Amino acid sequence: MTEFPDTPFGPVSGEDMATWCDLLSDDNQIHLSRAAAEAAGFGPNRVNPGPANLAFLLSAAMAADPEAGVTRIDARFEGNVVEGDHVIARNEGKALALYRDGDDRPVVTASIQFGAIE
Amino acid sequence: MTQEGKQMGHESLPLGRFDLTPERDDLVRRMSGAPVRLDMRAHPIFAFVGALGGLPLPIKDLSEGLGLAFDKGPVLAGCRIDITRPLEVARSYAVAARVEGIERKPSRRFGWADHLHLAIALSDSAPFTDIRLHIIFPATEAP
Numbered sequence: 001m002t003e004f005p006d007t008p009f010g011p012v013s014g015e016d017m018a019t020w021c022d023l024l025s026d027d028n029q030i031h032l033s034r035a036a037a038e039a040a041g042f043g044p045n046r047v048n049p050g051p052a053n054l055a056f057l058l059s060a061a062m063a064a065d066p067e068a069g070v071t072r073i074d075a076r077f078e079g080n081v082v083e084g085d086h087v088i089a090r091n092e093g094k095a096l097a098l099y100r101d102g103d104d105r106p107v108v109t110a111s112i113q114f115g116a117i118e
Numbered sequence: 119m120t121q122e123g124k125q126m127g128h129e130s131l132p133l134g135r136f137d138l139t140p141e142r143d144d145l146v147r148r149m150s151g152a153p154v155r156l157d158m159r160a161h162p163i164f165a166f167v168g169a170l171g172g173l174p175l176p177i178k179d180l181s182e183g184l185g186l187a188f189d190k191g192p193v194l195a196g197c198r199i200d201i202t203r204p205l206e207v208a209r210s211y212a213v214a215a216r217v218e219g220i221e222r223k224p225s226r227r228f229g230w231a232d233h234l235h236l237a238i239a240l241s242d243s244a245p246f247t248d249i250r251l252h253i254i255f256p257a258t259e260a261p
Binding site: 024 | 142145146147149150151152153156161162163165166167170171173176177178188189190191192193194195196197198199200201204
């Protein structure tokens, strides 16, 4: 696993969430509407799409070793990041984990394999 | 809907397509705080972005066509991505998707939930990436 220091990102913006949704062709309103997020029980702020959270972890690893090739990603989405959040990507040895700043439970954990690919 | 513990058969979707432009890669790198692109290789999250974004229909329409409650706020549970070759910018990829299964299970959060498993591969003349997605949809009743 690529070594890297705790890497902060954020604040996560609602505008970026809409861009992610456009790229993903994802109309899930919890990412686009505060009212929809609240109605679905996520609280008063829009919810960052899961792939956007995973991208933070990958970006932290890429910054540490831009030449590294990723061959496998195994990710679990265990919590949510909402607009305004600051997050921290952390290398925990066997896995990478993304935390909301100040929380002790990860929102995403990912085992990432690096190696030579074509 | 299927019975608890019993999965639907595998159903393939019509082929889709995803254009991985340099502008899209630049956008994703900016939003995710990634380093600038050094060569033609795109950010690896495009194995996910291209898979969903290149489906022949939006995930909302696919889900509702399968009888799943997209408007109730589905959540992403997990994914496994295998990368045979790195995706590159300025290329267009064929997107082959199939429904691997739908299963209704008890849920602490929702009471009941439908678990959708999708497999989506991106290829050119050769395979590039393969992703297996697990998405959970709230359900209102037992099977």
